[in-house]
Amino acid sequence: MAVLHVLYSTSTGHTEYVVDTLIAALGAAAPRLTIEKQCAEAAQATDLLRGDALLLASGTWNTGGTEGQLHPRMSALLKDRAQDCDLQKKPCAVIALGDERYYYTARAMEHLMQFVTQHGGQVAESLVIVNEPYGQEEKVNKWAAKLLAKVPALVS
Numbered sequence: 001m002a003v004l005h006v007l008y009s010t011s012t013g014h015t016e017y018v019v020d021t022l023i024a025a026l027g028a029a030a031p032r033l034t035i036e037k038q039c040a041e042a043a044q045a046t047d048l049l050r051g052d053a054l055l056l057a058s059g060t061w062n063t064g065g066t067e068g069q070l071h072p073r074m075s076a077l078l079k080d081r082a083q084d085c086d087l088q089k090k091p092c093a094v095i096a097l098g099d100e101r102y103y104y105t106a107r108a109m110e111h112l113m114q115f116v117t118q119h120g121g122q123v124a125e126s127l128v129i130v131n132e133p134y135g136q137e138e139k140v141n142k143w144a145a146k147l148l149a150k151v152p153a154l155v156s
Ligand SMILES: Cc1cc2nc3c(=O)[nH]c(=O)nc-3n(C[C@H](O)[C@H](O)[C@H](O)COP(=O)(O)O)c2cc1C
Pocket: 009, 010, 011, 012, 013, 014, 015, 016, 058, 059, 060, 061, 062, 066, 067, 068, 069, 071, 097, 098, 099, 100, 102, 103, 104, 105, 106, 107, 131, 132
Protein backbone atom coordinates (compact mmCIF):
# COMPACT_ATOMS: atom_id res chain seq x y z
CA MET A 1 0.00 0.00 0.00
CA ALA A 2 1.41 3.40 -1.00
CA VAL A 3 2.22 6.09 1.58
CA LEU A 4 2.28 9.86 1.11
CA HIS A 5 4.09 11.75 3.87
CA VAL A 6 2.85 15.32 4.31
CA LEU A 7 4.99 17.90 6.11
CA TYR A 8 3.47 21.34 6.68
CA SER A 9 3.71 24.38 8.92
CA THR A 10 1.17 27.06 9.68
CA SER A 11 0.39 30.00 11.95
CA THR A 12 -3.06 31.14 10.80
CA GLY A 13 -4.31 27.67 9.83
CA HIS A 14 -4.37 28.50 6.10
CA THR A 15 -1.74 25.96 5.10
CA GLU A 16 -3.29 23.28 7.27
CA TYR A 17 -6.67 23.99 5.67
CA VAL A 18 -5.19 23.47 2.20
CA VAL A 19 -3.44 20.29 3.34
CA ASP A 20 -6.64 18.93 4.92
CA THR A 21 -8.64 19.76 1.78
CA LEU A 22 -6.05 17.94 -0.30
CA ILE A 23 -5.98 14.93 2.01
CA ALA A 24 -9.77 14.61 1.77
CA ALA A 25 -9.62 14.78 -2.03
CA LEU A 26 -6.79 12.24 -2.23
CA GLY A 27 -8.57 9.94 0.20
CA ALA A 28 -11.73 9.99 -1.92
CA ALA A 29 -9.86 9.39 -5.18
CA ALA A 30 -7.34 6.86 -3.87
CA PRO A 31 -8.87 5.01 -0.91
CA ARG A 32 -5.93 2.59 -0.67
CA LEU A 33 -3.42 5.42 -0.22
CA THR A 34 -2.12 5.97 3.32
CA ILE A 35 -1.53 9.63 4.11
CA GLU A 36 0.66 10.64 7.06
CA LYS A 37 0.35 14.28 8.15
CA GLN A 38 3.09 15.78 10.31
CA CYS A 39 3.83 19.38 11.32
CA ALA A 40 7.31 20.64 10.55
CA GLU A 41 8.17 21.43 14.16
CA ALA A 42 7.70 17.77 15.10
CA ALA A 43 9.81 16.49 12.20
CA GLN A 44 13.44 15.50 11.87
CA ALA A 45 15.47 15.01 8.69
CA THR A 46 14.63 11.28 8.61
CA ASP A 47 10.92 12.09 8.37
CA LEU A 48 11.47 13.53 4.89
CA LEU A 49 12.41 10.04 3.73
CA ARG A 50 9.21 8.39 4.94
CA GLY A 51 6.64 7.20 2.42
CA ASP A 52 6.69 6.67 -1.34
CA ALA A 53 6.25 10.39 -1.94
CA LEU A 54 6.70 13.56 0.08
CA LEU A 55 4.52 16.67 0.17
CA LEU A 56 5.92 19.92 1.60
CA ALA A 57 3.51 22.78 2.33
CA SER A 58 4.42 26.23 3.66
CA GLY A 59 3.18 29.77 3.65
CA THR A 60 5.44 32.73 2.84
CA TRP A 61 6.69 34.72 5.82
CA ASN A 62 9.21 37.35 6.86
CA THR A 63 11.41 34.80 8.60
CA GLY A 64 14.66 36.36 9.75
CA GLY A 65 13.27 39.85 9.07
CA THR A 66 13.05 39.60 5.26
CA GLU A 67 9.81 38.99 3.39
CA GLY A 68 9.49 36.18 0.85
CA GLN A 69 10.80 33.41 3.12
CA LEU A 70 9.49 30.03 4.27
CA HIS A 71 7.31 29.87 7.37
CA PRO A 72 9.73 29.94 10.33
CA ARG A 73 9.06 26.36 11.43
CA MET A 74 9.42 24.98 7.89
CA SER A 75 12.56 27.04 7.47
CA ALA A 76 14.03 25.57 10.68
CA LEU A 77 13.34 22.06 9.38
CA LEU A 78 14.57 22.43 5.81
CA LYS A 79 17.42 24.89 6.26
CA ASP A 80 18.76 23.62 9.61
CA ARG A 81 17.76 20.12 10.74
CA ALA A 82 17.45 18.65 7.23
CA GLN A 83 20.21 20.63 5.56
CA ASP A 84 22.18 17.43 4.79
CA CYS A 85 19.16 15.35 3.75
CA ASP A 86 19.40 13.26 0.57
CA LEU A 87 15.92 12.72 -0.88
CA GLN A 88 17.19 9.86 -3.08
CA LYS A 89 15.08 10.77 -6.13
CA LYS A 90 11.88 10.65 -4.07
CA PRO A 91 8.85 12.11 -5.89
CA CYS A 92 7.95 15.36 -4.11
CA ALA A 93 5.00 17.73 -4.34
CA VAL A 94 5.13 21.28 -3.04
CA ILE A 95 2.45 23.74 -1.94
CA ALA A 96 3.15 27.41 -1.22
CA LEU A 97 0.78 30.01 0.16
CA GLY A 98 1.05 33.77 0.10
CA ASP A 99 -0.78 37.03 -0.09
CA GLU A 100 -0.92 39.43 -3.03
CA ARG A 101 -0.39 42.39 -0.72
CA TYR A 102 3.26 41.36 -0.36
CA TYR A 103 5.85 42.14 -3.02
CA TYR A 104 7.35 38.61 -2.98
CA THR A 105 3.96 36.93 -3.36
CA ALA A 106 4.04 33.23 -2.41
CA ARG A 107 7.80 33.09 -2.79
CA ALA A 108 7.89 30.13 -0.40
CA MET A 109 7.46 28.16 -3.62
CA GLU A 110 10.97 29.04 -4.78
CA HIS A 111 12.45 27.90 -1.48
CA LEU A 112 10.54 24.61 -1.53
CA MET A 113 11.49 23.87 -5.15
CA GLN A 114 15.09 24.75 -4.45
CA PHE A 115 15.18 22.49 -1.41
CA VAL A 116 13.82 19.50 -3.33
CA THR A 117 16.06 19.91 -6.37
CA GLN A 118 19.20 20.65 -4.33
CA HIS A 119 18.60 17.61 -2.11
CA GLY A 120 18.12 15.02 -4.82
CA GLY A 121 14.33 14.91 -4.94
CA GLN A 122 12.08 15.11 -7.99
CA VAL A 123 9.38 17.77 -8.09
CA ALA A 124 6.26 16.07 -9.41
CA GLU A 125 3.70 18.85 -9.00
CA SER A 126 3.46 22.30 -7.41
CA LEU A 127 0.50 24.35 -6.23
CA VAL A 128 0.37 28.03 -5.28
CA ILE A 129 -2.52 29.40 -3.23
CA VAL A 130 -2.64 33.20 -3.11
CA ASN A 131 -4.76 34.90 -0.43
CA GLU A 132 -7.18 33.12 1.88
CA PRO A 133 -7.67 29.48 0.89
CA TYR A 134 -11.36 29.50 1.78
CA GLY A 135 -13.29 29.33 -1.50
CA GLN A 136 -10.28 27.84 -3.35
CA GLU A 137 -11.16 24.22 -2.57
CA GLU A 138 -11.92 23.38 -6.21
CA LYS A 139 -8.40 24.38 -7.22
CA VAL A 140 -7.00 22.07 -4.55
CA ASN A 141 -9.30 19.22 -5.56
CA LYS A 142 -8.24 19.49 -9.21
CA TRP A 143 -4.62 19.53 -8.16
CA ALA A 144 -5.16 16.34 -6.14
CA ALA A 145 -6.20 14.56 -9.35
CA LYS A 146 -3.15 15.93 -11.18
CA LEU A 147 -0.87 14.73 -8.41
CA LEU A 148 -2.27 11.19 -8.49
CA ALA A 149 -1.86 11.11 -12.27
CA LYS A 150 1.73 12.33 -12.03
CA VAL A 151 2.91 9.97 -9.26
CA PRO A 152 1.83 6.44 -10.20
CA ALA A 153 3.42 5.08 -6.99
CA LEU A 154 0.58 6.69 -5.04
CA VAL A 155 -2.14 4.67 -6.72
CA SER A 156 -0.33 1.32 -6.93
C1 LIG B 1 4.29 38.77 9.20
C2 LIG B 1 3.81 38.22 7.89
C3 LIG B 1 4.64 38.18 6.79
C4 LIG B 1 4.20 37.71 5.56
N1 LIG B 1 5.02 37.73 4.47
C5 LIG B 1 4.55 37.36 3.26
C6 LIG B 1 5.36 37.47 2.09
O1 LIG B 1 6.51 37.90 2.12
N2 LIG B 1 4.84 37.08 0.89
C7 LIG B 1 3.55 36.59 0.79
O2 LIG B 1 3.14 36.25 -0.31
N3 LIG B 1 2.77 36.47 1.89
C8 LIG B 1 3.22 36.84 3.11
N4 LIG B 1 2.43 36.72 4.22
C9 LIG B 1 1.06 36.15 4.08
C10 LIG B 1 0.99 34.65 4.45
O3 LIG B 1 1.88 33.87 3.68
C11 LIG B 1 -0.44 34.16 4.18
O4 LIG B 1 -1.34 34.86 5.01
C12 LIG B 1 -0.60 32.66 4.38
O5 LIG B 1 -1.89 32.28 3.94
C13 LIG B 1 -0.42 32.28 5.84
O6 LIG B 1 -0.62 30.91 5.99
P1 LIG B 1 -0.03 30.10 7.24
O7 LIG B 1 -0.47 30.79 8.48
O8 LIG B 1 -0.62 28.75 7.10
O9 LIG B 1 1.47 30.11 7.10
C14 LIG B 1 2.87 37.20 5.45
C15 LIG B 1 2.02 37.21 6.57
C16 LIG B 1 2.47 37.74 7.77
C17 LIG B 1 1.51 37.79 8.95
